[in-house]
Amino acid sequence: MEGLSPEEWTAVRLSLKVASVAMAASLIPGIAIAFLLERRRFWGRQALDVVVHLPLVLPPVVVGWFLLIGFGRRGPIGAFLAEQFGIVFSFRWTGAALACAIMGFPLLVRAIRLSIASVDRKLEDAAGTLGAHPVWVFGVVTLPLILPGIIAGMVLSFAKAMGEFGATITFVSSIPGETQTIPSAIYAYTQVPGGEGGAMRLTLVSIIISIAALWLSEWLARRVRRRVQA
C-alpha cells in the first residue's frame, strides 16, 4: 500500500490542528464549569448541567444547525464577533474547531468533574489551616490532584474532535484545505469512483490515532487511581 497523497496529508494535518485547538480552547472553560457543577450550589445549576450535556445526546447535525444559525455570518453571535473582533467561524477551520470543541465539551467536563469529586476535601481544609488562601489551595492542592483527570478529559476531547463529522459538515461544510477533516475526507472519497484507496488509508490513520488516545487515557486513569488512594 502506497503512502498518503498530498491531499490526504492536508486532511490529516488539518484534523490534528482543529482537534488541538478545540481541545486547548475548551480546557479552561471545561475546568471552570466542572468545578462549578461539582462544588457550587447555585440557581440554574441543573439547567447548566443539561446544556453542557446536550451535545452528547443531540444528533450532531442538530448541533451543527444551531451553530449555523447562531455563529453563521448573519447569525446574532457570528455577526457580532465578525464586526467587533473580526473573528469568522462560518466555512473556516476555526468553525470546525468550534464545532469539535462543543461536541467534545461534555466528555471533557465529565472527566474533570469525576476527578474533582474524588479529591479529599479534607486536604483542602488542611491547606487552609496552613495559611493558604482558597485560590492558592486550588492552585497547589486541588489542581495537581485532578491533573490526571484533566489530561484524561483532554484526551477524550481530542479524540472526539478527530472523529467529529455531523456538526462540522453541517456548520462549515467540507472544503479541502480549509474545513475538510479526516472524517469528511473519508466521506468524500466514498462518494467518488476509485476513492476506496484514499478512504482506506485515512481510515487506518484514524484508527491509529484513536487507539493511541484511548491507550493514553487508560494509562492516565490508572495513575489517577494510584494517586488518589495514596
Add this chain to the structure above:
Amino acid sequence: MILDVDIYHRQGGFSLEVRFQSDGKLTALYGPSGSGKTTIVNAIGGLVQPDHARIVVQGRELVDTKTNIVVPKHKRRIGYVFQEGRLFPHLNVRHNLLFGRWFTPSGERKASFDHVVDLLGITHLLDRRPSTLSGGEKQRVAIGRALLADPQLLLMDEPLASLDEARKSEIYPYIERLRDEGGVPIVLVSHSVAEIARLATSVVVLSEGKVVASGPAAEVLRHTNYFAQSGLTEAGALIEAQVSGHNAAYDLTVLQARAGALSVPRLPHPIGTILRVRLRARDIILSLAPPHGLSALNVLPAFISSIGDAEGASMDVQLDCGGDPVVARVTRKSVEELGLKPGLPVHAIIKSIAFDPEALGVAGQENI
C-alpha cells in the same frame, strides 16, 4: 490567657454550649465521642462557623459573632494536626513540611526547619512520599508541617487515635518535648485518660456539648466521677516523683514523692529524673491501721481531706499524702464501716501494678 472560648452552636439534633479558658501549655479536651470535642477545635481552627461564639487565642480575637469578626481559616495562624494526618499525597515529605512556610509572612518565620525536623526525628524521611510512611511517621510529619507554619496555637484532634500502642508510645515523647520547649501552646483532643494524665497540663472535661469541669490536670484528674463514662478505671491522682535510686537485686526503681517513697518495676530513667506518676483511684486501698503481711510494696500515710458524694456503691475519698493530693475510690459501705471522715489519719495502700509505663511521663518544667 492563651485560650478563651465561648461557643454556642447547633448542628442537627446536637447542641454545643461551652465556655472555658486555659493558660496551660497543653490543654486536653476530654470527653466521650459526640461530646463536642472536635466541633470545638474545628471552631478554633476555622473549619466550622459556630452560630454564636467568641474565640480569643493569645489575646487575638479570631471570632466574635457579636461584632461580626470572623477571621478566615487561612489567616488564623492556628496549626491543626488531624486524626488522619492529611498529608498532601502529591508532595514529598520535605514539601509537605514547607507547605505552610510559603504562606507565612517572612518576618514571622521563626520555627527552624532543621530544629523541627530534628525534634520530631524525621530527618531520614524528607525525600519520601507520604504513601510510603507508617502511621506514626505520618503523624510526626503532620505535626512538623503544622509547626513550620509558625502557629500561635497547635490543635491536635486525637492525633494518635488511629495508631496502635507501640506507635503511640513512639510519639508521646515528641509531644512532651513540644510541650516542654514551650514554643507553641497545644490543644489536644483525647478520649484516653492515660494519654491526658501523661501529656496534659490543663484539662477540659466535656459531656453532651457542655463543659463538666476545667482546670489544671492534677486538679481535674483527681475527680473520678468526671471520667465515669469511659475512663473510670483510669482516673486518679497525678503526682510528681523523682527517681532516687535503682535496686538491681529486685529489679525495682525507687521514686521519691512528697507523699513518700514509691517502689516500681525498674525504669530506664537515670537518678534525678522527675517523673509524672498517676495513682489510679481504683488501685488504692485504705486501711486505718498500718498494714502487716501485705504483698503491696507501697503504703503511704495520709489524712483524709474530703469525701465526695456517693455515686451508686462508690465514693471518692480525697487524701493528703504529705502535701500530694491522692484519691481513693472505695465503696460507700467501707466508708461507713471504717467511719471515714475528713481529718482522719489513714494508710493508703497502692498496688504496684498502678505504675503502668504509659502513666510514667517525663514531667514538664511547668509544675502541676
